[in-house]
Amino acid sequence: MRATASSIYEIGLRPEDVVFEVTETHRATDLNQLKGILSFYRSAGFKVALDDIGSGWSGLNLLQSLRPDYVKIDMELVRNVHTDEYKQNIVTNLIRIAKTNGIEVIAEGVEVEEEAQWLTDAKADYLQGYLYGKPEPVSITMSNEEKEKIEASLKPLDNAAKA
Secondary structure, eight states, rough: HHHHHHHHHTOOOGGOOOOEEEEEGGGOSOHHHHHHHHHHHTTTTEEEEEEEEEEESSSHHHHHHHHHEEEEEEEHHHHHHOOOHHHHHHHHHHHHHHHHOOOOEEEEESSSSSHHHHHHHHOEEEEEEETTTTOOOOOOOOOOOHHHHHHHHHHHHHHHHHH
């Protein structure tokens, strides 16, 4: 843990620039160990996000246990939320629960303006999805010297990941 935090500092990032994201698909076998790891990172100034809230069976249990800084509402709940009253009730209550607990809300998978407007009106803090841009390769022209500098700055993270 300390190696990861040190590596992040070494490459010039500040703790507030980094959010550790917990996904249900990467279930921790020991929740207390995960809580300890996240507590260490939080004490160093990093933030925590809980991904895909509303998609699995343990989302609300993890929300209560991990107490993240951000929750990401699963795209299946976001898709056509503006036309589905059942989804609206679920999303409205997830947002209410998050806000009541001081957690910021990110809605994933926003594809149309109507979804965006409904989520904005429902007080989601951030929206992400194809409406705003599709993932695509970044084409950056840089010198070999610049590439080497970037690669060298990432070495501490590579080494920490191997440890």
